[in-house]
Amino acid sequence: MSAEVTLTIDGQQVKAVAGEKLLFVALNNGIYIPHLCAIAEEERPSACCRLCFVEIEGLSRPVTACTQKVRDKMTVRTRTPKVDRLVKTGFELLLSDHRLQCRTCPKNGACQLQMVARERGLKLKTGRFKPLAKDIPVDHSPETFSFDAGRCVLCGQCVHADQNIARVGAINFINRGLKRKIGTFNNRCLRDSPCTECGLCVKACPVGALTFKT
Amino acid sequence: MSAAPVQEYYQKLQEEARTKSAAQKHLPRVRVGVATCSIAAGAIRVKEAFEDEIKAMGLEAPVIDTGCMGHCYAEPQAIIDKPGHPPICYGKLDEDLARRLVKDFLVDDDPCFEFAMAALEPNDFFPTFEDYPRGVYEKKMILGQCGFINPEDIGDYIAQGGYAALAKALEQEPEDIIREIKNSRLRGRGGAGFAAGLKWERCRAAESDIKYVICNGDEGDPGAFMDRSILESNPHLVIEGMAICAYAVGAAQGYFYIRAEYPKAIERVRLALKQAREKGLLGQSVLGSEFTFDIEIFAGSGAFVCGEGTALVNSMEGNMGIPETRPPRMADSGYRGKPTVLNNVKTFAYVPAIVRNGSAWFKSTGTPESPGTAVFTLVGKINNAGLVEVPMGTTLRTLIYGVGDGIPHDKEFKAVQIGGPSGGCLPEAMLDVPIDFDSLKEAGAIMGSGGLVVLDEDDCMVSIARYFLEFTQQESCGKCTFCRLGTKHLLDILDAITRGEGTPESLDTLMELAEDVRDGSLCNLGGTAPNPVLTTLRYFRDEYEAHIREKRCPARVCSDLILYYILPDKCSKLCSACVGSCPTEAIYTREDGIKAITQEKCVKCDNCLKACPPEYLAVIKLSPPVLPEQQEGVKN
Ligand SMILES: Cc1cc2nc3c(=O)[nH]c(=O)nc-3n(C[C@H](O)[C@H](O)[C@H](O)COP(=O)(O)O)c2cc1C
Ligand code: SF4
Ligand code: SF4
Ligand code: FES
Numbered sequence: 001m002s003a004e005v006t007l008t009i010d011g012q013q014v015k016a017v018a019g020e021k022l023l024f025v026a027l028n029n030g031i032y033i034p035h036l037c038a039i040a041e042e043e044r045p046s047a048c049c050r051l052c053f054v055e056i057e058g059l060s061r062p063v064t065a066c067t068q069k070v071r072d073k074m075t076v077r078t079r080t081p082k083v084d085r086l087v088k089t090g091f092e093l094l095l096s097d098h099r100l101q102c103r104t105c106p107k108n109g110a111c112q113l114q115m116v117a118r119e120r121g122l123k124l125k126t127g128r129f130k131p132l133a134k135d136i137p138v139d140h141s142p143e144t145f146s147f148d149a150g151r152c153v154l155c156g157q158c159v160h161a162d163q164n165i166a167r168v169g170a171i172n173f174i175n176r177g178l179k180r181k182i183g184t185f186n187n188r189c190l191r192d193s194p195c196t197e198c199g200l201c202v203k204a205c206p207v208g209a210l211t212f213k214t
Numbered sequence: 215m216s217a218a219p220v221q222e223y224y225q226k227l228q229e230e231a232r233t234k235s236a237a238q239k240h241l242p243r244v245r246v247g248v249a250t251c252s253i254a255a256g257a258i259r260v261k262e263a264f265e266d267e268i269k270a271m272g273l274e275a276p277v278i279d280t281g282c283m284g285h286c287y288a289e290p291q292a293i294i295d296k297p298g299h300p301p302i303c304y305g306k307l308d309e310d311l312a313r314r315l316v317k318d319f320l321v322d323d324d325p326c327f328e329f330a331m332a333a334l335e336p337n338d339f340f341p342t343f344e345d346y347p348r349g350v351y352e353k354k355m356i357l358g359q360c361g362f363i364n365p366e367d368i369g370d371y372i373a374q375g376g377y378a379a380l381a382k383a384l385e386q387e388p389e390d391i392i393r394e395i396k397n398s399r400l401r402g403r404g405g406a407g408f409a410a411g412l413k414w415e416r417c418r419a420a421e422s423d424i425k426y427v428i429c430n431g432d433e434g435d436p437g438a439f440m441d442r443s444i445l446e447s448n449p450h451l452v453i454e455g456m457a458i459c460a461y462a463v464g465a466a467q468g469y470f471y472i473r474a475e476y477p478k479a480i481e482r483v484r485l486a487l488k489q490a491r492e493k494g495l496l497g498q499s500v501l502g503s504e505f506t507f508d509i510e511i512f513a514g515s516g517a518f519v520c521g522e523g524t525a526l527v528n529s530m531e532g533n534m535g536i537p538e539t540r541p542p543r544m545a546d547s548g549y550r551g552k553p554t555v556l557n558n559v560k561t562f563a564y565v566p567a568i569v570r571n572g573s574a575w576f577k578s579t580g581t582p583e584s585p586g587t588a589v590f591t592l593v594g595k596i597n598n599a600g601l602v603e604v605p606m607g608t609t610l611r612t613l614i615y616g617v618g619d620g621i622p623h624d625k626e627f628k629a630v631q632i633g634g635p636s637g638g639c640l641p642e643a644m645l646d647v648p649i650d651f652d653s654l655k656e657a658g659a660i661m662g663s664g665g666l667v668v669l670d671e672d673d674c675m676v677s678i679a680r681y682f683l684e685f686t687q688q689e690s691c692g693k694c695t696f697c698r699l700g701t702k703h704l705l706d707i708l709d710a711i712t713r714g715e716g717t718p719e720s721l722d723t724l725m726e727l728a729e730d731v732r733d734g735s736l737c738n739l740g741g742t743a744p745n746p747v748l749t750t751l752r753y754f755r756d757e758y759e760a761h762i763r764e765k766r767c768p769a770r771v772c773s774d775l776i777l778y779y780i781l782p783d784k785c786s787k788l789c790s791a792c793v794g795s796c797p798t799e800a801i802y803t804r805e806d807g808i809k810a811i812t813q814e815k816c817v818k819c820d821n822c823l824k825a826c827p828p829e830y831l832a833v834i835k836l837s838p839p840v841l842p843e844q845q846e847g848v849k850n
Contacts, residue, residue, distance in 0.1 A: 047539040050695045050734050061733055067539045082733075089730040093699040128723045129703045154692075173534070176517070178702055180692030 005072035010079070016070045021045070023052050023065035026078065033078050034087055034116040036206050037155040038066035041164075046156050050090045051116065053083045062086055084120070091122050096129040098207075099150035107208030113153070132178075141191035145202045145212045149181050152209035158182060158201035170195035182209075223502040224381035227493055231369040242275040242296040242320050244268070247289065247361050249282040249446040250478050251439065255289035256308065263309035264292065267316035275320060281447020283361030284601030288331060293362070294319060300337040302330050334362070348598065351616045353579060355587045356563040357603045360447035365482050368489035371450040377495055379566035383458045384503045391462040391569065392418060398573035399585050400565075404430055404521070404558030405636070405662050406738070407584070407651035410565075413555055416545035417463040420553035425465040427456050428530075428549060428556045431472040431479065432514050432521035435634035436685060438665040440589045441559035443601055445472065445479035448563075449486035453509065455562030457500065458569055460507045463555055468509040471526055473516040483511060518635075518689035519739050523548075523556050525691065536691045537737035558663075560589055580606030584650035588661070592618045594668035595625060604649070611645040614668055625670040628769075629754070633662025635682040635689075636742030638749030639675060658749040660742060674771035675754040676761055679746045680708040686743035697740025700731035704747060712772040716762040725751055770835040773818045777839035780822075782808045784832035792833060795825035813841070 003018040009031050016025040024040050026033050036049035045066045053062040057075035062083050065076075077083070094113065102108050102124060117124050139147040154173070159182065162171050170193040174183035184193035202210040246261040264277045283291060288305030294315060295301040302325055304315065311329060318324045325339075332343040343349040364370040371377070383391050396411030417425060429452060433441040444452065456468050472480050487509055490496040496508050512530050519525050520535040527549050529535035548554025564586060568576045577585040584606040590613070593599050597619035604613060610630055614620065621627050629639045638659030640647065647653050651661050669678060687701040707724045710716050728744035728751070735741045751758065760766045767775040780792070780801075787807030800815035801822060809832075811822070823833040836842075 044542075045539055046693075047736055048694045050736065053734070064539075085726075086730055086734045089700075089727065090695050090734055093695050093703070096703065097699050128727070129699075130706065132699070132702065154695075154698075175692070176534075177688060177690045177692040178698060180698065 003072075005070055005074075007070050007072070007074035007076060009076045018071065019069050021066055022054065022068040022070050022074075022076065025070050026054075026065060026076070031078060032119050033065050034091070034120060035066060036112055036153055037157070039157065039160050042160070049094075049153065049155050051087055051094075053086045053090075054078050055080045055083055087116075087120060088122060088127075091116055091120070092125075092127040092129055094153050095124065096126040097132050098153065099148065100124065100126070100131070105151065105208040106211040106214070107151075111208055112206035136181075139189050140213075141189040142195060142197050143191075143213075144197050144199060145210060147182070147190060148209050148211070150209075151207055152182055153207055154180060154182070155206060157204040157206060158210055161200040161204040162195075166196070166198045166200045168194055168196055168198070171201065219502045220381050220384045223494065224378065227377070227495075228372055228375075231373040234369055235373045238276065240297055242273070242294065244275060244277045245280045245293040245295065245362070245364070246277060247282055247291045248279040250442060250476070251282055251286055252289040252291065253478070257290035259309055260290045260292065260307045260312045263312035264316060267313040268320070271316060271321055273316070273320055278364045279366055280362060281360050281365050282443045282601065284357060284443070284603075285331070285598075286600040287598050291331070291361075293334065294325075296320065296325075298323075299325055300340070300342075301334040302340065303332050303334060303343075304329050305331040347619070348602075348617045351604055351608065351612055352602060353587055353605045354603050355567060355576075355579065356444065356451065356560060357447075357589065357601065359451070360444060360601075363448060365447055365449055366485055368450060368486065368493060368495075371448070372493075375570075376450055376566075377454055377501075379569040380454050380457050380461075380495065381501055383461055383569050384501055384505055388418060388462045388464065391458060394573050395462070395565070395568060398568045398576040399583075400561065400568060400576065401584060401586075401651060402558055403560035403564075403589070403661075403664070405633075405660065407661060410557060410561055413545050413557070414459060414463050416543065417465075417553045417555045420546050422553050424467075424550075424552045425463055426549045426552055426554040427460045427463065427465045427468040428526070428554060429456055429468070429470045429559055429562055430521060430523075430526065430556055431470055431476070431559050432516075432518075432526065433473060433476075433559075433663060434516065434518035434521050434689070435636075435663050435665050437593055437667065438591050438634055438663050440591055440601060440664055442476050442479050444559055444563055445470075445476070446482050449479075449483045450490065451566060452559055452562045453483075453486060453490055453496070455565035456509060457496065457507055458565050459555055459557070459562065461500075461505050463553070465555070466506050466508070468507065469530065469549070470509060470511045471514050471520075471530065472511060473520075474513040475516050480511060480513060487511070517691075518686075519691045519737070522737050522739060524737070526556065527554070534691075536693050537739070539736065581648065581650045583652055588649050588664065590664045590666045592666050592668070594631075594666075595621050595627075595670040595673075596668040597622050606650045607648045609646050609648055610640065613649065613666070614645070618668065621668065621670050625672065627668070628671050628673055629669045629675065629678075631659075631667040631669060631678065631682070631746065632665070633660040633742075633745070634665040635685045636660060636739070636745055637662045637665070638745045639669070639678060639753065640749065641753040644753070658745065658752055660745065662742075672769055672771070674712075674767050674769040675750045675757045676708060676712055676767075677769075677771050679750040680705065680712055682746040683708060683743065686739060690739060690743075694734075694736035694740065696731045696734035697736070697743065700727055700734070701740065701743050703727060704731065704744065708747070711758060711761050712767075713774045714761065714765040714772070716758075718762060721751075721758055721762060764838055766838040768837070770837045772837075775839060776818065776835045776837045777813060777841065778811055778816055778818065778820075778822060779834055779836050779841060780809050780811060781832045781834060782810075784830050785809050786827075786830050786832070789827060789830065791825040791827060792822035795821040797821065 034051040052065040054065045136149040333340045400410045401407040524538040525535045692698040728747045785808045793801045826833040
């Protein structure tokens, strides 16, 4: 199935291969859509960050671009009042659970949350929501990097890197609900896990949760 | 495959079963309802009392376990079937009464009508359930045999025509069955109301050697127990429905997903599967045909979200029970990536009757868009709580006042919460809404899995919204942003409002966030979690406003917004019932002998209000929490 399709994103005509995911088609054509969790190679996206909303003609509600396969003559808008509202709320929700200290964050300037704020004109503040206390200690145990769960947005990029690229299996999602987090087997520190410190997860992390020591 | 052997095989089974049951016809039989609900009410002891007494009297009278009849307000129950009398149902039994029935009725032939609830067959002596107002409104399509047949004896089910639908189905082409189910417009009873026939058709069309049929018995809604009740009371009905589905879609393997907290249901289903295999109704060449099908039980972890299809499959595959995005649809790629039909317990339970009686029969009950019946657990402030089955299209008013016999203690109806924690609260003005998938959705509620909680004037709608949201917030799997964090913030805002700390802005935030969680969540747990908030905001906004602007809880429930006060002119100086009831010694006797409360010590436990004798009713709750003396003080 490699039929070429033509779709319209924000009025711009774009060519793509049928079945490709809309999010990556847009990004590859220089059209920004906020995204944290999408992984191009994954057939079934996790779709957990809920930031990549777009409106597609014919659908009554905004949908996530990372889960939509492109179709011929699809008409997509990345900025509508409904989309902007959802993205703003989703973004504020993530920030309400984030150790918001950009100035001291190693990722300052390269962080995807800052990117979303910049592109969408959003403030790096929790806005309507009270910050949820997040006094989780930082795991400094690996020699080359640190893991600050207080800055983790639970996108799963590191898990993909660890399990599917490095094929180590040191980390995964653990716990449910508000306690969901990235952890090791038996919740040990990383040094006591099978982690080989290949650094792939650190490179994959879009925010300041996994950062190399300097 | 020739058709005749199947019928022959089935006729033989049925004859066997009927002969066996006829052999007992001359004996009096006692059927005791033994299901989770009645066991809690003491059914096991009642059953033992029957057995002991029958033995002591030297009688031959089998005591048989049945399931739940749905009259939960009158558990434990038993049906006594004595030749020469109509079968009679007795309620609110205890051991003494059981012994007495054996002596008076089984030995002396006095049916003790004073303890009877109803007869099960029309007769000249005693009314039947159909003669009760409730019986007039109810229509039993799937609960009909629950409580009457022995769920632990497949013969009972077969003698009454059980598995005839499977035999009939096996003589038809799978496509014909799918057409019949499609024509019947049977909609899934697990909540969303998706057309079962379309699901089956898609699964049939999917190309794969291996396909699966899964019965969703997760039933995680607090307070809902319809599915448990059916599995405990009539497991073969569901097994038969699943087998027909498997034949129609081309599946050889089925699964029951039942929450591990339902041990009785698991036990009965396991026994039923074993008996079905022994009779050749499951396994290789079902009923002598070429169709092979078997079912296994999967005991689920019991997380609410595991009832969601993709999470259920994940949990069956040994992964965390966490939802995935769709597509792919289950019918294309479900369990182990194979085409899978997932239906609710009740959905499968309708199938045998539809196959037996045809789609037109099914559609003659209910509404055109939602044919058939609706099954509810009716609970809360209602006289006749229990499991009810009414035609779709019945109004909420009929259900509450006709079937449930209204609100106890002359209290005023306030709202009905329908659809479980993901449903909505509807007010008096909406009571004439017909119960069907689409009308309820339009009103902001959902059919959900059929929990129906009646609320009266003493219920605070903000607290109710908070209560349900707390449940979903705790059950959120945490995968996606809106549900994990959004429900937490919704809960925090509701908390603040119930404490009197809400602001007008917080009400706007509550509304916006509730809508965004609904629209932004990955699965329908988050998608429906805001419903209690959205509907209470829509229909009871004044209660929110009172909490926020006046620091007043109109139902006097929110403990931070009330205080307890003893009316001096009502208090009898001679009584001191309240004083002893108070756990913190907050109540003292004034110089004039009248009792009063030291507010600083009061923990708002409500004991004194309950302790004050009905002839005085001197203890009252005030909201906002301002003492009359203080109010006067302001004026001065
Ligand atoms: C959070 C959540 C919980 C659910 N729990 C149940 C359940 O306990 N039982 C059930 O049959 N369906 C449940 N469902 C609905 C299922 O996802 C699915 O739609 C249903 O089992 C399909 O069967 P039906 O078409 O017969 O209704 C739940 C859905 C969600 C989102
Ligand atoms: S550590 Fe980084 S990559 Fe891993 S889930 Fe958290 S934010 Fe995503
Ligand atoms: S909506 Fe809730 S339960 Fe569903 S995936 Fe998101 S976090 Fe999990
Ligand atoms: S990128 Fe689509 S939901 Fe995260």
